Amino acid sequence: MNKKLRTLLNLVDRPYELIVDTCCDHGKLGKAFLPSSKVLFVDQVPSIMKDLKRNLEASPFQNFELKTLSAQDLEFTTKRNLICIAGIGGMELISILESLLKKNDLSQSDFLLSPQYHIFEVRRFLNENGFKKIKEEIIFEGKEDKRGRELFYLSLDKGDPIKPIGENLFDPLNEKNREYFLAIYNHLKKKSPDSTEFKLYQKLLKMLV
Ligand SMILES: C[S@@+](CC[C@H](N)C(=O)[O-])C[C@H]1O[C@@H](n2cnc3c(N)ncnc32)[C@H](O)[C@@H]1O
Secondary structure: OOHHHHHHHHHOOOOOOEEEEEOOOOOHHHHHHOOOOOEEEEEOOHHHHHHHHHHHHOOOOOOEEEEEOOHHHOOOOOOOEEEEEEEEEHHHHHHHHHHHHHHOOOOOOEEEEEEEOOHHHHHHHHHHOOOEEEEEEEEEEOHHHOEEEEEEEEEOOOOEOOOOOOHHHOOOOOHHHHHHHHHHHHHHHHHOOOOHHHHHHHHHOOOOO
């Protein structure tokens, strides 16, 4: 299990009726919950699900289910779910959450999220749709630990507000962290210097830029 999946797993601090590992691919995140919870594995690629089924059937566990479909199409019969969405683009993650919110009562469910890119749009969507923070973390992985990933453990019930650009995660004394925020700032400076998000990053990083 890589650093991102390990950190996501360690954020979770309560039991659930069902763990839903959407966009599961290898299923490593869902598998880590099998000793304690029922797990639903979901991916839209049939060959991935075929391999995962074989792999799970050879494990000592029987408390799992697999569904080959777009995560957008999931409908739950359980109420207290932990919905995990990791390793996909921010816009796809928004599309999945938008669709799940329309089709399901998720008021008692929690969420474990790790989007790639479009982090500002993800944060705005989460705020506008009533998500609250249980815990949040930033990690650095990949070559020389240079790739920053923002990880979210969220509820629709109670928790803290989600900050627009994760200013609470900014640590100017940590070089990797500083470089992560500066890279977003430089990208926005080129792409959309008049945008709200650029102005927010500019304010946050004013001592550095
Ligand atoms: C990079 S893997 C992520 C695996 C794992 N969640 C992780 O974070 O390591 C992305 C997986 O998401 C699946 N995927 C992408 N969009 C999806 C969607 N809308 N519904 C279901 N699966 C999706 C892809 O088929 C692929 O297997």
